[in-house]
Each structure stands twice: as C-alpha cells, then as structure tokens.
Amino acid sequence: SDSTEDSDFPIPFSRDSYQNRWRRWAGRLGLDFAIAGLKLVNKQLDVALEEVVGATMSSTGYVTFLDLSSTTCAASAPLTVKANVLDVSVAPEPRDIIWKNAHISKRSQLRRGNFTNFFLFLGVILWSFPLAAIQAFAKAEFLAQIPGMEWILTFHGGTFTNFMNGYLPVVALLCLILILPLIFEYVAVSYEHRKTYSDVQSSMLSRYFYYQLANIYVSVTAGSILKSLSDILDHPSNILQLLGDSLPTMVGYFDALLVTKIMAGLPMIFLRFGALSRMLFLKTLSNEKKMTQRELDAVYRLENVQYGWEFPTQLLVVVIVFTYAIICPVILPFGLLYFLGALLVYKKQVLYVYSPVYESGGAMFPVVVQRTLFGLVCGQMTFIGYVVTRGCYYQPICLFPLPIGTIWAMNFFRQNYADPSTRLSLERARECDRLSSSKAATEEDGLDSNIDRGVELRRTKFDRKSYRQPVLTELATEPEFYRSGFQDDETFAVRKQLQRINRYIKEATLEHNDGLKDALFPM
Incomplete structure (x- = not known):
C-alpha cells in the first residue's frame, strides 16, 4: 500500500490537495449543498424512527463529580459548538x-x-x-x-x-x-x-x-x-x-x-x-x-x-x-x-x-x-x-x-x-471546595486532613449507584418478618435456606468461570 501511495501521489500532501480540488469542483456544482440536505433528511428520519419504534439508547445521562467547581463549570459552560445538541444542567436529587x-x-x-x-x-x-x-x-x-x-x-x-x-x-x-x-x-x-x-x-x-x-x-x-x-x-x-x-x-x-x-x-x-x-x-x-x-x-x-x-x-x-x-x-x-x-x-x-x-x-x-x-x-x-x-x-x-x-x-x-x-455560582463553588479541602483536622476529632476532608472524603462516601436505574441496582430480596421488630421461625428458616441457595449459585458460577478460563487459556 505504501508503494501504491507513493506512485499515485509522489509529492507529499498531494492527496489532500487532490481531495480539496474535488471538493472545490463539487462546491461549484452545488453537490455539497445536496449532500448536506441528504444528511439532514437522514438524521430526521432516524429521529422519527426512534420516536415511533423506540430509541435504542437513552437521550438522558448523568455525570457525577467530586467537587462543586467542576459541576458548576460543566453545567454553565457551552460544551459543544452545535446548537440544540447537548442540554446540560445540574441533576436533581x-x-x-x-x-x-x-x-x-x-x-x-x-x-x-x-x-x-x-x-x-x-x-x-x-x-x-x-x-x-x-x-x-x-x-x-x-x-x-x-x-x-x-x-x-x-x-x-x-x-x-x-x-x-x-x-x-x-x-x-x-x-x-x-x-x-x-x-x-x-x-x-x-x-x-x-x-x-x-x-x-x-x-x-x-x-x-x-x-x-x-x-x-x-x-x-x-x-x-x-x-x-x-x-x-x-x-x-x-x-x-x-x-x-x-x-x-x-x-x-x-x-x-x-x-x-x-x-x-x-x-x-x-x-x-x-x-x-x-x-x-x-x-x-x-x-x-x-x-x-x-x-x-x-x-x-x-x-x-x-x-x-x-x-x-x-x-x-x-x-x-x-x-x-x-x-x-x-x-x-x-x-x-x-x-x-x-x-x-x-x-x-x-x-x-x-x-x-x-x-x-x-x-x-x-x-x-x-x-x-x-x-x-x-x-x-x-x-x-x-x-x-x-x-x-x-x-x-x-x-x-x-x-x-x-x-x-x-x-x-x-x-x-x-x-x-x-445553579451555584463558580465563586461560591470554589469557596466551598477550598473550605472543605483546607480545613485542618483537630486533635479532638482525630481526622486525617488528607483522607477525611475534601475530595477524598467525598470519594470514600460516594455512592456509585445513586444515579443508576433502581431496577438495575436492587439487591436480592428476602422475605420480611411477619411484623417489624419481631422474628418468626418460619421466615428465619426461609432466609437461611435462601442464603444457602445463593451461596451455592455463587460458588457454581465461580467454578464455571474458572473452567472457561482454563479452556480458553490452557497453561
């Protein structure tokens, strides 16, 4: 492929000039306008098809930050040059x-x-x-x-x-x-x-x-x-x-x-x-x-x-x-x-x-x-x-x-x-971040300023499942007791049996994965 490229375009960057020449001729003929119109129609058809059939992915997403300054900048600044493409705001609770x-x-x-x-x-x-x-x-x-x-x-x-x-x-x-x-x-x-x-x-x-x-x-x-x-x-x-x-x-x-x-x-x-x-x-x-x-x-x-x-x-x-x-x-x-x-x-x-x-x-x-x-x-x-x-x-x-x-x-x-x-102003956001990061630990509370303050504290206490679909983050349910605060033998026995079943399923899954790994990557 290198020899072909050298023979067809012996001069450096000649491929770019060749493409630019064709683009100029297409622009003079109005083909670029027609192509842009076809792309717009294709995009509108995709949007209409998604609204009728159903979108393949969600148009809403959540991005989490560990400091207020980054959150304020992301929610206030224009993130793209294209209008009406990305609408960013502070996420609700x-x-x-x-x-x-x-x-x-x-x-x-x-x-x-x-x-x-x-x-x-x-x-x-x-x-x-x-x-x-x-x-x-x-x-x-x-x-x-x-x-x-x-x-x-x-x-x-x-x-x-x-x-x-x-x-x-x-x-x-x-x-x-x-x-x-x-x-x-x-x-x-x-x-x-x-x-x-x-x-x-x-x-x-x-x-x-x-x-x-x-x-x-x-x-x-x-x-x-x-x-x-x-x-x-x-x-x-x-x-x-x-x-x-x-x-x-x-x-x-x-x-x-x-x-x-x-x-x-x-x-x-x-x-x-x-x-x-x-x-x-x-x-x-x-x-x-x-x-x-x-x-x-x-x-x-x-x-x-x-x-x-x-x-x-x-x-x-x-x-x-x-x-x-x-x-x-x-x-x-x-x-x-x-x-x-x-x-x-x-x-x-x-x-x-x-x-x-x-x-x-x-x-x-x-x-x-x-x-x-x-x-x-x-x-x-x-x-x-x-x-x-x-x-x-x-x-x-x-x-x-x-x-x-x-x-x-x-x-x-x-x-x-x-x-x-x-929305929070950038000035106030920086003040809050600076205060939480620079507040020194005292001897009475026994906290390490590098770990238990500021961003590190938020990183350790941050819940990664906060903005995920609840149906995707729910744990395995267990039968509740007949009345809150009072244990009954029947529910307690069922819980024990479910724990044994879940433990067996987990062990069987691990053994199955180990077997697949040995089959794919034999030693």
Missing part, C-alpha cells in the same frame, strides 16, 4: 427522578407539552360550560325530583331551599375543582413524560392556578369567556370597565366560597381525608392479621406535601382577597379567618405529619412568588376598572403605575433571585 420517564428525549417532551398546553387553553375557554351547568342544575328544585327528596322544598317553611340554592353551587364547584389536579398529574406523568416529581408538581401548580383565575375573572364573573372576548374585541378600551362592572356583584358568592373552605376545606386537610378514607377502606375489606408487613406499610406509608394541590388553594384565596379588598372590604374578615386557620393546620401537618419523600431545593417558592404578584396585578387592574365605572378619571391615572411597578418587581425578582438560584 435521585429520589426526585421518575425513572420510567428518564429516557424520554427533550424534543418529545416539548412537543407533547405544547399539545397539552394548547388543549388546556381550550379547556379554559370552554370552562364556562360546566360552570353554567352547575349554576343551572345545582338547585334544590332538581334535588327534589329525586325520589324521597321532596321534603327539601317544604322543610322549615322553605328557608332550607334558599340555603341549598346558595351553597349547593359552591360545593359543586369545589368538587369540580378538586378533580383538576388529578387530571393535570396524570397528563404530566403519563403523557408529557416529565422526568422529576418536582417538575410534575410545578406544572400542576401553574395550570391549576390559571384555571382558578379563569374561574374568578372570566367564567363566574362574565358568565362566558366567549362573551367577554367578543366585548373586549369590539371595544378594547372597555376591558377594565367590564371587570369593574362584573366583579363587585359576585362578592357574596366568594364570601360563601371562603366560608365553605374555612368550615369544610381546612378540617378535611387536618383530618387527611384521603389517607383516612384509604385506611378505613382497606381495614374494612381486609383482615389485618392476614396482611403482610408490606401491605401494612402501604396503608401507613409516608406522604409528602402535594405542592401542586396545596399552593393553588392558597393562591386562590390570595387572589380573591386582592381583588375585593378595596372594592368590598367585607371579604377581609373571611380572608383573615381562613389564613389563621390555614396557618394552624398546615404548620401542624408540615411539622408532625408530612415526611419529605424527595428534595427539590425550594424550587416551588419562586413560582409561588410570581403567581402571588400576578394575582396582585389582577387585583390592581380590577380596582382601576372599578374606579373608571364610577366616573373617576383622575384617580386611575395615579393608580396605573401600580401594576407597572408590580410587573417590574416580578421581572426583578426573577432575574436577580429566581434564575441565579437554579
């Missing part, structure tokens, strides 16, 4: 990962997320139809048509009918609202394939909040979002007047809503109605003596705070109070009672009942702050519209800077606090 969705590509997630947001937006537009049905059918007259319920119309001289007509729509609306988080959670996990539990809760929080805003400002107040949009499109300058005319008439409805949440919502949270119902249901249909320890652990399993459920509930009350605080101050005592009760209930639940199943590093707090300020903007705009409807034209000029200042504060908090908090 292993317990926060939904491993069945870890292999889904980012492109597939974005496409499914866009479809979901589009259909949920249509749901917001059509949200007035189920609410109109509630207002039409949630009445005592319809309940009286049920056999045996005719007494509702005549009980206590008809006063009970007025009570039912006032509170039955509120209760029906609360029941309808409680179904929404279940739908949002199922869509986020099973359709969008979000990869972390914190991301699922964050999506539930945002979508639930916007549906409740639609409930307050569009569906309940204007009667129909389509009607409101037509009025706004015909007269864009009347958007504030539309809000100012409609919202004050609904203060009685929202007072009843807050009273219902105080008298029924908070006690149900305090009693943990869902966990209580599950426990009573299982105990009613099962015999505790015949249940295994795993089944009992499932009944009394640990529960984390469902941020996607709890935060929007508080934000709903916040937006209602912001909206009616000046227009109808009668709502303020009800808001005060609710938040006093919520402080007692949630403080007790968080300190003594809920147990953290995963850790997200406070990722929900910036989202809640942004939604709270957005609710404040809605309340300010509503009050400006209310002032305009009362024939005041100078006061809105003085009030108009308020929503602008609130929006500026939202952007300021996001740019200066929320976005920087998502």
